[in-house]
Amino acid sequence: MTALVALFSTAAIGAGIIFFLAGTVGLIRFPDGLTRLHALTKADNLGLGLIVIGLLPLSSSVGMALKLVVIWALVQFAGATVAQLIARVARSTERGE
Amino acid sequence: MADALTVAAVIVLAIAAVGLVRVLRGPSRIDRMMAVQLLGSGSVAVLVLLAVGSGTDALVDIALTLALLAAFASIALATTLAQKATAAAKAEHAPGTPAS
Numbered sequence: 001m002t003a004l005v006a007l008f009s010t011a012a013i014g015a016g017i018i019f020f021l022a023g024t025v026g027l028i029r030f031p032d033g034l035t036r037l038h039a040l041t042k043a044d045n046l047g048l049g050l051i052v053i054g055l056l057p058l059s060s061s062v063g064m065a066l067k068l069v070v071i072w073a074l075v076q077f078a079g080a081t082v083a084q085l086i087a088r089v090a091r092s093t094e095r096g097e
Numbered sequence: 098m099a100d101a102l103t104v105a106a107v108i109v110l111a112i113a114a115v116g117l118v119r120v121l122r123g124p125s126r127i128d129r130m131m132a133v134q135l136l137g138s139g140s141v142a143v144l145v146l147l148a149v150g151s152g153t154d155a156l157v158d159i160a161l162t163l164a165l166l167a168a169f170a171s172i173a174l175a176t177t178l179a180q181k182a183t184a185a186a187k188a189e190h191a192p193g194t195p196a197s
Contacts, residue, residue: 006098013105020109024116033127040131044138051142055149067157071164075138078168085175090127092182
């Protein structure tokens with residue numbers, strides 16, 4: 001049983017890391033500000049979500065697992081609002097320049 | 098399993114550090130703000146991995162506060178930039194007449 005859990009969590013955390021890498025590569029390689037914002041916000045939140053899912057069976061208590069999900073939800077909401085704000089500022093300065 | 102999690106944490110930390118390049122090269126302030134956002138979520142992931150890997154639950158609380166503070170930092174900068182943009186637009190817009 002624990003081998004299955006270990007396999008599942010390594011697979012989920014590996015996928016999470018790959019998405020993190022995709023987000024960072026997107027942040028560096030993409031030409032325009034808004035595309036970077038797009039890549040960064042989506043890939044990182046998904047990466048963190050996969051890492052949290054991979055960690056859920058390994059966490060020591062149910063309370064800690066619940067706290068992990070709460071952290072992921074907070075990062076999701078924060079990322080969404082900040083992305084909207086950054087996009088609005090990016091659009092206004094682009095029009096301004 | 099614990100040391101595998103620590104290795105994963107180190108990898109995510111390295112990825113977040115690579116994201117710092119954008120802070121150096123970022124032409125505009127917005128790119129730097131995005132890099133701060135990347136650092137925030139990256140280090141939350143690292144803290145969570147270390148928390149489960151080493152079994153100390155306190156790290157999860159630290160990750161929670163870090164996620165909150167990273168959001169506030171970006172929101173604070175975004176609002177000041179927005180105010181500066183509207184102020185600049187108003188000044189450009191013939192300072193004598195009120196902006197429509």
